[in-house]
Amino acid sequence: MQIVFMNQLSKNSGESAEDFAQLWIGEEEGVWHLGWRDFGENPESADTIWYEGSSWNEMLGVYRHELAVKMGEGYRPLIDGVFHEETAVTGRNQEQLKLQYYSERHGNEAVYEELCAWRRKRSSLEHKAPYLLASNRLLRLLSAYLPQSLEELLQIPGVGEAKAEQYGPEILSVTSSAERSHSFPLSWVGKEIEEEPFASWLYKQKEIKYKKQLDRLRLRRQLLEGIADGCGLEELKERTQYSRREILEVVEELEKDGYIVDPLIQRELMDMPPGEQEAVWNAYMELGDLFLKPVLHKVYGEDAAPEGGLEMVYERLRLIRIRFRRENEGAGAIVEQI
Incomplete structure (x- = not known):
């Protein structure tokens, strides 16, 4: 097998000791191999194989997801640059991510639950999906920073003029009733955050993102194989454990990307x-x-x-x-x- 890529990573595991690992990609007769070797306490440890197969795109998806997991655990590459361009955040985006990070650790759970109850009631009255009113992330931000005025509410990422005008008084009736020990503006948040835990959290967000992408890629492959085998929607549902509607959404994507899905259409x-x-x-x-x-x-x-x-x-x-x-x-x- 020919090794086409290799990098070494290290992780602080104590006051002075470090764990080392290698990440490698190899190719042999059209088959890609992706693996991880940990040189921690056992230098003779065998490789952990993350992927073996012919799909470069799937191998790349596994690479991104698994590397995000390892970097979330504290591993960092000795050759800088790998993965860096996809995780670096600067400026306003970084400020908003730090606000989100802090809110997940310092939210008022009682206020969050009350906001969730308000969202359920309002979405029922308006016949809208709850996430269209406010995402879980936004409710976490509100429960952590507890705005007490429309001016403060507008400083929360995800709250625009329209949302503040439509729902502001109802949201503030919940958030302003709770005691808070901080002030607005929220420029103090960045000073309260330690960089290394924040970096690990960022990689965790990447892990979640790449897991969704990888699952979507694998679903596409399963559907193409199933369509080629003459499966209908119900059989594809049993194979993939996805709903018929989710399957149809991906079938539409496949058709748009030029794949042949006519056998499924004809059957259905x-x-x-x-x-x-x-x-x-x-x-x-x-x-x-x-x-x-x-x-x-x-x-x-x-x-x-x-x-x-x-x-x-x-x-x-x-x-x-x-x-x-x-x-x-x-x-x-x-x-x-x-």
């Missing part, structure tokens, strides 16, 4: 009458493919209760839309959140 539309398929196609021609609901209403009526249920109909609409977009490339549509 076998029981759909040709006249019904034509009606859906014509609705896309008339209304465009930006949203699914107008097409549903056009074909099935505004009080649609089609046989098989709305979920199955939406699946078919999306599958036909894949074909429609392929034949009308450049329409520039997006997937409606239903």
Whole structure:
């Protein structure tokens, strides 16, 4: 096997002792090998194989994720630069990340729970997904810094003029009732943070990000293999443990990227009458493919209760839309959140 990349990393494990490790990538007859060797207490320790396979992209995904895990544990490369360009943060972005880091360690849990309860109630009243009102990250920030005025509320990352105007009084009714020992502006936060724990936290965020990317990459591969094997949506669901809707979202991505997904479309539309398929196609021609609901209403009526249920109909609409977009490339549509 030919080693094409190697780097050494070290980790402080005590007052003076250090653990050393090597990260390496090798190639042999078209197969990529990615591994880690720890030279800590046992210098004869064997390699831990992180990846063996023919996909460069998947190997790279595993590399990023596993390296983020190790750097989150405190390992640092002796040859600087590896991974650095993807983790370095500066300026305003760094300030906001430090605010987030501090909030995760110093939030008021009672206030956070009260804010979550407010979000549930408000999202129910407005028929919106809770995350559209406020993310968990924003609620953590609010619970840690406890703004007491609109001016202070606007200093919290994620709160803009519109959100402050619409929800500010309700949020402040929760945050201003709690005691706080700090002040605004929040320029003091950076001085309270130790750099090494903060750096490890940043790598943990990268670990989460790369894990999602790797899972998505593996799902794409599983779906392509399943489609080639003649699987339908239900079989793909059993293979991947993802929902049918999540699978369809990735199938749309695959089609957009030029992969062949027609066998799946043909299988899923076998029981759909040709006249019904034509009606859906014509609705896309008339209304465009930006949203699914107008097409549903056009074909099935505004009080649609089609046989098989709305979920199955939406699946078919999306599958036909894949074909429609392929034949009308450049329409520039997006997937409606239903």
